[in-house]
Amino acid sequence: MLAAIIMLIFICFCVHFQNTAGQFFSSGHTNNWAVLVCTSRFWFNYRHVANTLSVYRSVKRLGIPDSHIVLMLADDMACNHRNPKPATVFSHRNMELNVYGDDVEVDYRGYEVTVENFLRVLTGRLPPSTPRSKRLLSDDRSNILIYLTGHGGNGFLKFQDSEEISNVELADAFEQMWQKRRYNELLFIIDTCQGASMYERFYSPNIMALASSQVGEDSLSHQPDLAIGVHLMDRYTFYLLEFLEDIHPASKSNMNDLFKVCPKSQCVSTPGHRTDLFLRDPGSVLITDFFGSVRKVEITMEQPYLLKVQEKTYSYVDQLPVSEIIHQKPKQKDWHPPDGFILGLWTLILLVFFKTYGIKHLKHIF
């Protein structure tokens, strides 16, 4: 009888623990971050920059501020000299929607978008002089959205036509992030050819991944614009943008709706997703958990303490003091000890001298 009661209490305790564990994971995040990367260079890859900028635009519209977005664009399309409408990047034909806008902050641009910089941003191992806008300062309660686009293949993604990142490296980077508690939940979206191969190797918990095509399939572009002369967007991101345009910060759509974006009839390729590493049920995850933002506002009633402020005459310098310049003395150069080459040369000369003339001269030197 007593044993039964003890058993019952024990079972209740276990259930309570499980409930609290479940509660811990469903209690949510406190801040949102986004890392949006376009990895392609050259004018004919306009569509990749347009893809990234359209996700940037949606994410900003839904509330994530610029300070929480790390935007990496490998080439400049807006002010490219081939662009017939400078300072614009369009996503729809006939120049309907300018995704570049007037208020854009690109953190990594041009040659700075490399595999090394991308992995350093993810893992947080940046040199100390890196400014805040270039860092991913996430903590263990951050939900991070990572979006990659470019040219890829089975198990790799090409960066700027000169290097690649493999799916193993990416999985290891996410594991580093998990072990350093740099994310609460991570949503990984990739729009490249054979994109599903990039999330095959993930093994860290709390990652949900979406890709625009399966292994062996190519992701196709959507529509060209005859005035600009290039394809403007990729199909998957085009329909993703259309889906996100209907989302507002208070919207209750969940991830199952996101999985339905761009079926095979529209996309020609089969979009894939992976949710086995994710602890919550995708139906209970809101779109705004990753694309929108939770912001903490602190109101203070304290008054700032203002400090008080405090003779000789000054004057401006002569911009071109010709006489001074002509009579400028040569700078005293700092004395440097002779470097290896000079030392080696003198050692050789001394050795040759003593070899030819014998060691007896040594005592005259020392």
Added chain:
Amino acid sequence: TFYIEPLKINKLGVRASDTFVLTPTPQPKDDFQEELVIRPLHSGDIYASFQFRTLWETDFMRENKVSHYRLFPKSLGQVISKFSVRELHISFTQGYWRTMQWGQPFLPSPPGAELWVWFQDSVTDVDAAWKELTNVLSGIFCASLNFIDSTNTVQPSASFKPLGIVNETDHRFLRYATLPREIVCTENLTPWKKLLPCGSKAGLAVLLKSEKLFHSSFFSQTVHIRPVCQDRECKTTSWELRQTLNVVFDLHTSGQGKREWSLFKMFSRTLTEACPLASSSKIYIDVTDNPQEEYFELSPATPLLSQAVVLGDRRTFSVYDLTQQVTFGTVRSLNLLIRWKSTEGECSMLRPLLHAERYVAGYGLQTGEIHTVMYNNHPFRSFPVLLLDSVPWYLRLYIHTLTVTSKGKDNTPSYIHYQPSKDRMRPHLLEMLVQLPPHSVTEVTVQFERALLKWTEYTPDPNHGFYVGSSVISALVPSSVAMDTNITQEQPLFSSFFPCKEESSYFVRVYTEPLLVNLPTPDFSMPYNVICLTCTVVAVGYGSLYNLLTRSFQIEEPNPRLAKKIANFIRRIRGVPLLS
């Protein structure tokens, strides 16, 4: 003004024995002025220059950090105090300024990004401070300034004297770097606009829309920070932050070929109010070439006229004061319109006195020659110019081939400072003081050899070429009009940037074009091609031999056709010999 100290209120409420303390101490004064200068150019284009200046009487270098910022942006104030910066000049430019067609700009800038900084005397490790400063600025302006390192930084010994107040100039504290490849786009304009007190919400900054500004022949945005005199006696200094934006709109791409310019046509906006935080907000239109309104007419008309000596010439300007409500008229918006009356009868433009060009001569991918050509267009006066050349290490200059010729004869510079490059560490630095004879062309030539880089040092697009930064030519050009040496008088901002020491000449800085040089580029697809070819040869050659040697032949009965199969089956049943 009196300054009231805040009460120390604890959690329980106001203390009974509290009194207000009135201290007659002046608050740090800060002042913000904005102005726009519009100058129609002779080629039909139009040149607009915005200047925003914030003056602040404070001391960034003292022990208690400055904590209350009003008009001065906090991000720049923190940069100044953290890195002990005395002067900071940064510019982002897209396009090249065509001096012969457009005249001299109010503030010159080279294509790409340029940064030069004077540090305070108290800095012990200037190189470390420079490295950190470039990283911080790259975050503030969203530019790749972190690519500035020792391979493109130089320490000029005579150019780039401080533009602000200083006790002595030791060039050890000066650093200069330029990134000719840097692209300027909206992401650089956005943080620049956020530094202004009114942002882009009020005042002249509402005109700064990126879609129109980047669709131009020339765009340049700069930030200049320096200490200046407050008054004539110059007993106190204050910090000055100048943000300038120069843009030249082309007649055909922005003007649709019609010689008629208005604020709406240029910027797709009109003005409705001045910035409320500005003490002065003015628009100046250059009407010197149009004294009796015979070439173009200006509407709405304004009674205010002002004269200023700028770039050695006395110019007349029509002034619109945006702080007066009457400027905006009954429609509450100001859209300036400049309409040209007829297409002929233009007086010729004053030729700029100093002009420079630069190009690479030679053929092949091994050697070449850099030519810098300087034109002195003054009919009878000669003047000295200081030429600064910073060439990257991968173009190995042969200084023994350096020649300076004017009018065909050798012209020896009176001062040469040359610092040779060190591979992968330091660029070449060449500074020369050359006297340009009147009405002459001076040519400076030097031969170079191209280096072969390591394959990891090539950019992802190496066939584009490698850039060599612009040469900088600093000169004191004789002025036809007496310049004003008192810099603290009420002068328009655009005419009071460079300090003037004497009345007969004015200081000017000219930038040449950057050079684009092709380096010998290896074939990056070579390993792939070699592997393909080798594998094909191996497969065809060795494979055939292997097959011949190891293949054995066996005789096999062919599979009979269906009809024969059935026939044989029936024959077997009958016991009759089978078909072959």
